[in-house]
Amino acid sequence: MIKQISSLQNQLIKDLVLLKEKSKVRKKSRRFLIEGKRELELVATSGYSIEKILFEPSLISLETIKQIIDTKELELIEVSNDVYSKIAYRSTTEGVIAVAKSKDLGLNNLKLSPESPLIVVAEAPEKPGNIGALLRTADAANVDAFIIANPRTDMNNPNIIRSSVGCLFTNNVATGTTSEIITFLKERNIRIYCAALKEDSENYTSQNYTFGTAIVVGTEATGLSDQWLNNSDKNIIIPMLGKIDSMNVSVSAGILIYEAKRQRKFI
Template identity: 45%
Template structure:
């Protein structure tokens, strides 16, 4: 295991660059993972790990993962340097550089009973991560991100998902491409939108394959989604509140949709 004690080391420079610059992540098709839990979930999601970085003094603690990743480059990093390259103030003690996956729609292979989440124009990495974490928890079958405003492999996205973004099939494309794709694949498109014909989310019987579509907190959904929608859904709220956080709204709808479909499959 090579020892690194300088910020000027090429491997350290690359890791810092990938942590900070979306352009560099896209250029090299690489990204940074921090934390053992996240690294294990990346392996569960069949990601290729190019290299791992361990803070000196923690070699024994990570002996199992280093053995599992014996074909990856492995580095032992001085405490001072590790604390500086870590975006969690060095609390996790292990980092890695992994290869990005391709997230094309034509690689997204839904089944006839699939239940997927579609996120329109998400702006905050933390929101994307939280939504993917909830989608995994609710046992959804995949996620499509339409017209994203941020990088899928942003460290904050990975952190807020607790590595769950590695576990679900995920496609990324323009809104127009996603709409055409869902119609071609005969998805029932259920949109979260305040419209005249919207019905309460808990009064609706979800059909599969079903795409549950959520808009960004700031802008909601656009005209293309209103035209494509098979049903608009709303979450009834107290007169004192006119909106919910995107992650909260999505969680409510996802769990309701999953529960309804499970119930239907029993009969």
């Protein structure tokens, strides 16, 4: 039987609104919301565990949902338009929201290629839009792992999922402290290349990225911490030919990643 909910006062709906809006609720419950057809398609093969699917039948049919994901073990809930609008994050949406369990994003859960992995590390990015753009870039280049050092927002933030267009689910993602990540990389003989505006930084095209490589980027405002710069195998720089001395972190990361991919002859 498919459950139906039309009341905004329903306790499940109240709980889901908190899950949408409050990071501490997501962390405590180890649950989060996934909204949209494309996102549902991507999460279906990502290893995340889905518990419930709520749908607004005037926006999406149950048959369409069943074509996207196996619903046999899922709780299906039909909701009214008012209820859906209350729990939806986007103003323009596709009528389906899933409740999923969070994954453990610890470094030890990363599955790396045994030969010359290419890893992207972003230190302390705060804006979900930048994190989402980095995830899209990492997916486009099919890097081996994407790691956030000293995260300032939880990775299940709806804005990250939205801005990444579901690429949170297509990447091999982990989080950790800067110290933990540096140790993790050094233990695996992965070379560390830090993007930095430093006097000793060398042009990014002059380096060899065909070995196990971690490309590390910081925020546009503060750059990378000294801990990264002091532990890098080489600090690298993208030449700025205009009036400003930096660019958006996802753009910088994309340039560096694709140089590494070019050298590996994968593109």
